[in-house]
Amino acid sequence: MTNTTESPVPPNHDGATPAAPAIAVPSWVGALTGVIAAGVALAIGELISGFTATVPSLVIAVGELFVDKAPGAVVESGIQAAGTNDKPILLFTIVIASLLVGALIGREALTNRRRSDIGFLAFGLFGAWAAQRNPFSSTGWAIVAALAAAAAGALTVRVALGIASIPQVSTDVDGVAPADSFPARRAFLGLTGAAAVAAVGVSTLGRSLRNDRSVEAVRQQVSLPPAGGATASGAIATTGVVAKATPAAALDAVPSISSYITPSKTFYRIDNALVVPQVDPKKWKLAIGGLVDRPLELTYDDILAMDLVEKTVTLSCVSNPVGDKYVGNAVWRGVPLTTLLERAGVQPAGKQIVGISVDDFDASFPTELAYDGRTALLAVGMNGEPLPVIHGFPARLVVAGLYGYVSAVKWLQEIRLVDDDYEAYWIPRGWSKLGPIKTQSRIDVPRSSKVAAGNIAIGGVAWAPGKGIAKVEVQIDNGEWQSCTVGGATSDETWVQWKLDWDAKPGKHTIRVRATDKTGYTQGAKQVAPEPNGAEGQHAVSVTVA
Incomplete structure (x- = not known):
């Protein structure tokens, strides 16, 4: 009723x-x-x-x-x-x-x-x-x-x-x-x-x-100064930068394998912004302060006038489960972080570098990591063009070997030097204060659970930014581990592609991959969840060969 x-x-x-x-x-x-x-x-x-x-x-x-x-x-x-x-x-x-x-x-x-x-x-x-x-x-x-x-x-x-x-x-x-x-x-x-x-x-x-308030039209009018022989921005420049950054020994020709350079449009996006910040570069300024001798305030034009470098770096989200897609390899153009820090004069007590975005998200990592030889950039370009809006335009941080939750601040507005006691956004929420990227590998092909019998390629990517990949191995069912062909890389800060030719016999099979980095560490089989400091384990897929 x-x-x-x-x-x-x-x-x-x-x-x-x-x-x-x-x-x-x-x-x-x-x-x-x-x-x-x-x-x-x-x-x-x-x-x-x-x-x-x-x-x-x-x-x-x-x-x-x-x-x-x-x-x-x-x-x-x-x-x-x-x-x-x-x-x-x-x-x-x-x-x-x-x-x-x-x-x-x-x-x-x-x-x-x-x-x-x-x-x-x-x-x-x-x-x-x-x-x-x-x-x-x-x-x-x-x-x-x-x-x-x-x-x-x-x-x-x-x-x-x-x-x-x-x-x-x-x-x-x-x-x-x-x-x-x-x-x-x-x-x-x-x-x-x-x-x-x-x-x-x-x-x-x-x-x-x-x-209508999107800054995309403004972004498209930006012409990045050259870095390392790169040309001006635009579609031709993007193609040229990607081609130059792709090593001759890359395995891009393997069908359905992840390309060595991840296109900007398909590069993963994980952040806290429910609405992508629209930052006008003409009004934007970057503050560098905290425990420094000479606080700085730089405009977008100030940064573009500096000597820019271009580095290929693989980034990964700490939330990436084993074998998932929240990892990518791109060409980043920007100013070395050490250049900015030297201008500001870091005080001895400034043990952490904190990046703060325009929407107040923050992430921090030890200051010493900016000086240990790894790539650490204030990035303004990605794959030969100004940073896409969703990836942090006008500027962001890129630090090789660290998960994004402790380093990769997008839509950056401040770099602040702080002491060891500071805890950025994710740390009180249960994540580790240090976030080194763990050695991982992924199977990209075969993508279908059903494949035809005969000679097929098994392939994918493996990464250990800062350490480098020494070898990749594949196991079919419970057989012996077989060494794979590993593609070229421009440095140990990027992922590598790998492949193995397999004579697939009819039946159900399990394909498993593991990588060994240049420190000698080999991925174990035990599955570990992403929280609090990144997933571990070997990626496996099941296929039926008919």
Whole structure:
């Protein structure tokens, strides 16, 4: 039976026209009203955020709050379960949760309209609190925008339920309509349907306006100065840089194997930014401070005027499970970090280098690692072009041999020297303070679980940045380990490709790979989860040969 709530009406009087009967408004009407009202509130928030960068979307603001406050294990579980889809899934979940809260508020409004006002006020205050935490946000405007969105939601409830409660003069002999009568059904559904369509349209407009603030057009106009014989930016330059960085002995010709240089468009992206920061290089400045003798502030042009170098470095996310895709090899152009540190003058107490992004994410690593001979760059270019926006434009850090969570800060705005006690974002959340990349290998081909009998290539990549790969071996079923052909590499800071020709016989087979780095370490078979300092184990795939 459908729950209903009667709207109060005045009593009948003898001899007078029968009063409008009490309207029994079904409970689903309140719930639907609340859902639509919450959608309207979120849409108004999206629209306002589209007009100004100082007011974040309410959905994004709450999402950022969740990311900041969630335990590291929760965030890691999200990455493992959803991969690079974790951000849209989180935002979708927040929208659904908001609509469900709206449904509860709407049902309460059936008996007391003030409850919906209070509910949406709380809705707005929570959104304002979340929004003002955003580093790009203006606290005052964030509060105004959130309360405006809440007011729109509360008004929607009042108008919709007011229409739903419009009585109909009864023509019954007794002057009483049936208890389940809902005479304003058509008007109510028409209004809520129109409000839903308007909410979707307004939300879409807001996101479109926000996208118009993209700095991609500005990025495409940047011409990077040459480094190491590279040409200017552009498609031709990108092709030339990639070709130059690919060793003659690379195994790119092996079908379906990962290319030696990972294209920028397919390079993995794992970070905390729910919305990619849009940083105008004309307004951007890099601060270098903390425990230094001469604090610096550099513009984008200042950095481009320095002597740039170009290095090929493999980066990996610490969340990368054995055999997964969150690793890539690219050509990075930028200024050696030591050049900047020497200008600033690092004090003896400056034991850690902290990179801080424009959205306040931070990561740190020991200062001594910048001086031990590894590649450590303030990077402004990737694969022959200015950094793609999603990979940190206008500048980021690239440090060979370290997982990204302790080094690879994108959208960089500050380099700060601190003492040993400092703990960056991921450390209090359960991850190791030191994050050296572990020796790993991956099978890229065969990719299908079914292959034809005969001679086929088994191939993939292996990496141990800073140590280098000495050999790669493959085991078929429980047979002997077989040495693979290992492709060339420009340095020990990049991955290598490998292949093995296999005479595949019919049946089910398990293919396993292991790598040995140049320190003599060989990957073990024991599987270790990524948390707290990176996954371990041998990658294996099962295939059926027919």
